[in-house]
Amino acid sequence: MTTQLIDTLAGAPCETHAQSDGRKLTIGDGFVAQSYQHTDFQGLMDPVIMVDHFVATKPTFGPHAHAGLSAVTVMFEDSEGAFHNRDSLGNDLELAPGDLYWFKAARGALHDEAPRPDARTHALQVFVNLPAENRHDAPFAFHLPAKDIPKLTGDRSTARLILGRGNGVTGRVAPDVPLTLLDINMQAGGQFTHSGNSDQHAWILAITGTSTVTWNAGSADLKPGKAIAFAGAADISFTSEEGAHAVLFRGHPLRQAFVQRGPFAMDKAAELDAVEADYRAGRLGSID
Numbered sequence: 062m063t064t065q066l067i068d069t070l071a072g073a074p075c076e077t078h079a080q081s082d083g084r085k086l087t088i089g090d091g092f093v094a095q096s097y098q099h100t101d102f103q104g105l106m107d108p109v110i111m112v113d114h115f116v117a118t119k120p121t122f123g124p125h126a127h128a129g130l131s132a133v134t135v136m137f138e139d140s141e142g143a144f145h146n147r148d149s150l151g152n153d154l155e156l157a158p159g160d161l162y163w164f165k166a167a168r169g170a171l172h173d174e175a176p177r178p179d180a181r182t183h184a185l186q187v188f189v190n191l192p193a194e195n196r197h198d199a200p201f202a203f204h205l206p207a208k209d210i211p212k213l214t215g216d217r218s219t220a221r222l223i224l225g226r227g228n229g230v231t232g233r234v235a236p237d238v239p240l241t242l243l244d245i246n247m248q249a250g251g252q253f254t255h256s257g258n259s260d261q262h263a264w265i266l267a268i269t270g271t272s273t274v275t276w277n278a279g280s281a282d283l284k285p286g287k288a289i290a291f292a293g294a295a296d297i298s299f300t301s302e303e304g305a306h307a308v309l310f311r312g313h314p315l316r317q318a319f320v321q322r323g324p325f326a327m328d329k330a331a332e333l334d335a336v337e338a339d340y341r342a343g344r345l346g347s348i349d
Contacts, residue, residue, distance in 0.1 A: 077278060078291035079103040083114075091119025091176075094186075097266070097288050105290035106264050107314040108238045110188040110326060112288075114266060117144075117182040120175035124348045127166035128336040129196045129319075129326040131235075134162040134174060135185040135223065135242070135308075137268070138207070142180025147173045149346030150202055159207025161223055165236055166324075167191065169336050169345040170200035185266075185308065190315055193328050195237045205233050213243075215253035218299070220245040225311070227255050240312040247272065247301040254298040261311045263297055264290045270305030274298070283307065 081101040086094040094115035099106040110130060124147075136144060136156050143155035146162055149171035156162055156174075164172055176182045191198075205223070211230050213220040222232040225241025241261075245253055247270070257263075265274055267283035274281055276294035283289065283305075292314075299307060319326050322333045339345055 077293065078281075078289060079105055080281065080287060080289045082286055083288060086113065088121050089119065092117045092121040095286055102264070102288075102290040104314075105262050105292055107262055107316065108190045108240065108312045109264055109310055110190050110321060112188075112264075112266065113186040114268070114286075115182075115184060115186060117176050117184075118180070122173070122175075124171050124173040125324060126169060126171050126336075126340045126345050127164065127324045128169035128345070129166070129332070130191055130324075131163060131165045131189040131237070132172060132324070133164065133185075133187040133189055135187060135244070136160045136207075137183045137185075137244070140181065140183045142182075143177045144180065144182045144184070145175050145177055146204075147348050148202060149348055150200055152202055152204075154204060156204070157207060159210065159221070161205040161210070161233075163203050163205070163235065165191070165198070165201040167196060167198040167200050169339055171346055171348050173348055188324075188326070189235070189238055189240065190317075190319065190326060191237055192315055193317055196327060196332075201236065209233075213253075215247075215251065217249070217251035218245065218247040218253040220253055220255070226257075238312060238315070240310060243309040245299060245307050245309060247299060247305050249304045250302060251304065252298065252300045254296055255309060255311070256296050257294075257311050258313075259293050259295045260313060261294075262290065262292050262314050263294055264288065264310040265297075266308050268306040268308065270301055270303055272299050272301040272305035272307055274307075275300075
């Protein structure tokens, strides 16, 4: 959802871990976010490009275009009311607390999301990169209701397996870029461990409460708003003395250079110019 202009290249990581507090983003009086960009994490956020952790209470953006990536909305369970979701693929639905919406924009499509009157949407907006060979695919989208998301249990903890695999359970499979996404809640004294492949990147964001995350190469204390990314971990463990809420993304890095400009990501700047021209000319469709 960020409207900030970005035009950068990203490739292979040069560090084993990186942390960031993100940047505050306020638009009007109905949208407040903490925004995390791939440039803050030394390449270790790959295949994720951006995460906005936001609260929205009023329509803010209106219809807008995406291309070359997937825009993913992750609704937290403490959201209140509905988040109205429309796109140029003909989808028109209400996202409820706990839902997920995956919008693969690929060669380009329009999207619009807004809280309904009196709603309070607490969510993540995530940009997931696409492999170069999939950037010009036909757009595609799917809605995953909260009731269809399996839950994993730990020691005084639960984790919603929104995407991917975890501890012997398989959730919804993300297209093109296999990605595991866990929404983890720990009670006081809680502990949760996720086992994955050591060739994946991990990106973690603390939502509420203080927790400690431990992996084979180190550990870090996370307070709300702190994000950390690292590579080379098989088991990732969370503990919290007071109780905490965190999210974990794990995925195989694409390790491909790309150029990003706001909601568009392509291999070359000329492709960005072309898709922006298509958008201005109305060739990316419309939302009726």
